Amino acid sequence: MNKNRRSIFGWGAAALGGALFASGIAHSVLAQTSKASTADGVAAFETIRVVLQHPRCQNCHPPGDAPLQFDEGRPHGQNVKRGSDGQGAVGLRCGTCHFTKNPPASYGAHVPPGAPNWHLPPPKTKMVFIHLSSGELCRAIKNQQANGGKDLPALLEHVSSDKLVLWGWDPGVGRKPVSVSHDEFVSKFKTWIDAGAPCPK
């Protein structure tokens, strides 16, 4: 944890932070130099939760063995499964139907949406977002054993620019985009990290 807390200060306050760590008063000073309070961080996480548990995101972050579809999260049609690597079962791989970008709008609704490397997390690390409380979700996304080894800066990078994440704001004809803007999501994610990534209970 300390490593994460230090690395998020790496940008502006690296030199100062290093000196203060050396003098052994790092913890209290970190709390003071932090731009956001724990309460700010917990409040920011609530917006993050709304995004992670939006259908466009959680349909790919289910606990079961199939992706979900539509706002009500029905199991994916055609008996599509996660498969041993998240790319779909042998013979029914995600890339058979999902390409690297959405089909042209003129194709209308109910066509397979697309983004590069369209797939689910692998079965060993399912990265479940559905049906978790805020606290559980917060601890889950921070758990490096379960999130693909991402520390806080890597998580921020992922939510800022990963193509599967960005697809949530451009999901193709007939699907509602994520209800919070991407800018606001990223800004709340930064606030949460600046506050030390605190989790609600």
Ligand code: HEC
């Ligand atoms: C097409 C499926 C798909 C969609 C849609 C999708 N994800 Fe993911 N997500 C993945 C996969 C697969 C991974 C695992 C990392 C990888 O392989 O890129 C992942 C990993 C993540 C992670 C890091 C792992 C963790 O547990 O912290 C976050 C955060 C995340 N996604 C957020 C989102 C958000 C936010 C949205 C919606 C805006 C979204 N995802 C939509 C497939 C998807």
Ligand code: HEC
């Ligand atoms: C046989 C073709 C086919 C395969 C294989 C396939 N899909 Fe789909 N998928 C579709 C179609 C068609 C839609 C659009 C359905 C609609 O809008 O009526 C879709 C929609 C989706 C959606 C959008 C859900 C939403 O409403 O937010 C997700 C997520 C998804 N697929 C994930 C996957 C993943 C992950 C795989 C591989 C494990 C996969 N699909 C394999 C055909 C396929």
